[in-house]
Amino acid sequence: MASIKPLFDQVANGSAHSSPSPQESTFDSSYSNPATPAGVSSADVSGEPVRKRHRMRDEKVCGVCGDKALGYNFNAITCESCKAFFRRNALKPKPDCLFQGNCVVDVRTRRFCPSCRINKCFTIGMKADMILDDAEKRARMEKVVENRNRRFVSHEKMEHPARAEPRQEDQGSSHSVLTTALLKSESPKEIPVRHYGLPKPSQARMFHHPPRELLPSDPQFYRRLTEEEKWTLNDISTAYQATIATLHGAEVDPNPPKANPSLNELINSTDETVRQLIRFVGKVVDFQQMRKDDQVSCLKNSVMQSVLMRSACVYILEKDVFLCSKGEVSTSFLKKAVNNASVYSAHVNFCKSMKSIILNNYTLWALAQILALFNPCGAAIIDREMLSTLQDKYIILLKHYLESEFSFTFATEYLVAIQDMLSDLKMLGEAYTTIIFNVNPTEIEPLLLEVFNLK
DNA sequence: TTAGCCTTGATC
DNA sequence: GATCAAGGCTAA
Numbered sequence: 154m155a156s157i158k159p160l161f162d163q164v165a166n167g168s169a170h171s172s173p174s175p176q177e178s179t180f181d182s183s184y185s186n187p188a189t190p191a192g193v194s195s196a197d198v199s200g201e202p203v204r205k206r207h208r209m210r211d212e213k214v215c216g217v218c219g220d221k222a223l224g225y226n227f228n229a230i231t232c233e234s235c236k237a238f239f240r241r242n243a244l245k246p247k248p249d250c251l252f253q254g255n256c257v258v259d260v261r262t263r264r265f266c267p268s269c270r271i272n273k274c275f276t277i278g279m280k281a282d283m284i285l286d287d288a289e290k291r292a293r294m295e296k297v298v299e300n301r302n303r304r305f306v307s308h309e310k311m312e313h314p315a316r317a318e319p320r321q322e323d324q325g326s327s328h329s330v331l332t333t334a335l336l337k338s339e340s341p342k343e344i345p346v347r348h349y350g351l352p353k354p355s356q357a358r359m360f361h362h363p364p365r366e367l368l369p370s371d372p373q374f375y376r377r378l379t380e381e382e383k384w385t386l387n388d389i390s391t392a393y394q395a396t397i398a399t400l401h402g403a404e405v406d407p408n409p410p411k412a413n414p415s416l417n418e419l420i421n422s423t424d425e426t427v428r429q430l431i432r433f434v435g436k437v438v439d440f441q442q443m444r445k446d447d448q449v450s451c452l453k454n455s456v457m458q459s460v461l462m463r464s465a466c467v468y469i470l471e472k473d474v475f476l477c478s479k480g481e482v483s484t485s486f487l488k489k490a491v492n493n494a495s496v497y498s499a500h501v502n503f504c505k506s507m508k509s510i511i512l513n514n515y516t517l518w519a520l521a522q523i524l525a526l527f528n529p530c531g532a533a534i535i536d537r538e539m540l541s542t543l544q545d546k547y548i549i550l551l552k553h554y555l556e557s558e559f560s561f562t563f564a565t566e567y568l569v570a571i572q573d574m575l576s577d578l579k580m581l582g583e584a585y586t587t588i589i590f591n592v593n594p595t596e597i598e599p600l601l602l603e604v605f606n607l608k
Numbered sequence: 609t610t611a612g613c614c615t616t617g618a619t620c
Numbered sequence: 621g622a623t624c625a626a627g628g629c630t631a632a
Binding site for chain 1: 609610611612613615616617
Binding site: 609610611612613614615616617618619620 | 621622623624625626627628629630631632
């Protein structure tokens, strides 16, 4: 919080301003030297040894309100709050003072009169032209993104040299390093072993979308999808939307949700979700063309992940609730039913992360669902090669879609985030499978007994 | 809206 | 590596 101690100290030892009235500027000689370039501390100017810099930094006082300052902001020494205040207000039309235009601006009163505060900012030499304009902000953000990508690539090279270097056989194919990484993400060897097999972060990894204005305006930065790709994307998106739509208020269940459901009740509540999943895969042409026994295996192998993914799809980030046929249900109901704090928090964090990336983009939800479905490593699969080929197809389709929507510049970030999310999903699915293994089968719906292998 | 903390690139 | 000075994020 703001502190007035530095002012008291200076008055006590007589080092600073000779009893300035609140109206007078309280800045010392180092503020008032307009020749002092930003970035050069008063210690440099006065010839103080460099080792004293930190001490000097602690002793600075805001020229506007007298609060503790860390250094120069917009050409004058100010505290964090006056810096933020100036940034927000310097370019806006000046407000009128409700009094005589000579209000006291100190730590206590600085909020009372924006007019006198902004005047004092200008008086002590703060410069509005040092606030970055939109073009400068944009350039700055582009540099941040560029560096992030560079750091990511070098990190990948250090952590996974084999992934970073394209293999001979990949040369000339449309598989990028990242695509290869995604392809390999299902390999059991590469799944990190963690406690309960759950994702490590205690907090959700929130994805920050690049601001609209940062997306390139030049069409050459976007992939043009083939007609076939467009049809496929349209088909799966429509199919997904149609099956998720039943949750979005079409069939409202008049009975309120139970506040503390048991684990059995929780499992049984997924019955409709599983039926939606079956309806969805029934509309995916590539799934229909698979041999029947592999269709069943694929469905069983991915059902837990699919249910979890659909819970994320109906998760409302702003309210921390699931939107189901009974209305909005707080995520806290999971806590009691699951009775496992790590699984519960991993589930909620997964929903937050996934929703922060995909938002309400049904094409991406559908693609993520299909990638969970087509897993050549799954149990009891007979034609693994075909499943691997289908997996390739949808990974590339996902990459192309991201490039068409978010540009070549930003597609990588999305792809990496989705890859991480699918890894987390796999581990969360395994944790849930362990938990539901011990339920009493007599209380579980027949369809769920079958798909969850609980018989 | 404010104010504090954080991240970042530039500079020394 | 330390420091400075921008903007971003977010609880209050």
